[in-house]
Amino acid sequence: MALYGILGDIHGNREALVAALAAVESHRVDAVLCVGDIVGYNADPDACVEILRGRGTVCIAGNHDLIGTGRLGFERCSNKAMHSLKRTRRELRPATVEYLQSLPSHHLIEDRFVLTHGGVRDVQQYMTRPPHFLENVAYLREDFPGRRICFFGHTHEQRILEIDGAEVRERDAAGGSARLDPAREYFVNPGSVDASRKRAHKLAEYAIFDSSCLSLDFHRVAYDDAATESKASAGGYRIDRWRDRLYDVQRRILGPRQQTAL
Ligand SMILES: [Fe+2]
Numbered sequence: 001m002a003l004y005g006i007l008g009d010i011h012g013n014r015e016a017l018v019a020a021l022a023a024v025e026s027h028r029v030d031a032v033l034c035v036g037d038i039v040g041y042n043a044d045p046d047a048c049v050e051i052l053r054g055r056g057t058v059c060i061a062g063n064h065d066l067i068g069t070g071r072l073g074f075e076r077c078s079n080k081a082m083h084s085l086k087r088t089r090r091e092l093r094p095a096t097v098e099y100l101q102s103l104p105s106h107h108l109i110e111d112r113f114v115l116t117h118g119g120v121r122d123v124q125q126y127m128t129r130p131p132h133f134l135e136n137v138a139y140l141r142e143d144f145p146g147r148r149i150c151f152f153g154h155t156h157e158q159r160i161l162e163i164d165g166a167e168v169r170e171r172d173a174a175g176g177s178a179r180l181d182p183a184r185e186y187f188v189n190p191g192s193v194d195a196s197r198k199r200a201h202k203l204a205e206y207a208i209f210d211s212s213c214l215s216l217d218f219h220r221v222a223y224d225d226a227a228t229e230s231k232a233s234a235g236g237y238r239i240d241r242w243r244d245r246l247y248d249v250q251r252r253i254l255g256p257r258q259q260t261a262l
């Protein structure tokens, strides 16, 4: 039984990660867990990995970590993601690549709670709608029998989904607290540390989870978004209109597998 800080979808955003970790530490957590996507989109992938490793964070691999290190291709990426990941591939230090490639796809906490990035069996699946959660709760029961709480990332939204038979209930928890029922099954997303692509706010998100009483608290904290943006632009991580069109044309003519040429 322990108190956990849970975060993910950092996407190379050093400013947001430093702010989120400082806030997490203030809760006096026993451990920090990361649900993947440490790199991609922003200019500090090496620094983010270094910070997480220095803190002894338990991490799993997200799709951006796999694509950024060449273990997955660009087939299911948007142009924006592909562009920043090409830049990330050129930037990453060998030690960072080695670390990211060593990350597991899942992790079990206390042998009770599962960490996954996207879907339970598909790292690139976006679990957003009830059928996705019903499909994945079946995978959870098969692949991790007896585990009822699964933390996930990838969709970048703070959410708690409670599964009750064939019904998927959204628990109202964003910005607040919730107590999970030990008899039910849950998918929980702590939100995204990186808010560079969010329109509603530029706040780094994380969750605090107390495994002794199954209580969850969602938090958001301010960070220096202007600094992140200026580094990302200067570093070539932001796609311009012309490059975006060029990728579209290239996808049509050559197919997605040829995208590494640009
Ligand atoms: Fe992500």
Ligand SMILES: [Fe+2]
Residues within 6 Å of the ligand: 037, 062, 063, 064, 117, 153, 154, 155
């Ligand atoms: Fe992702």
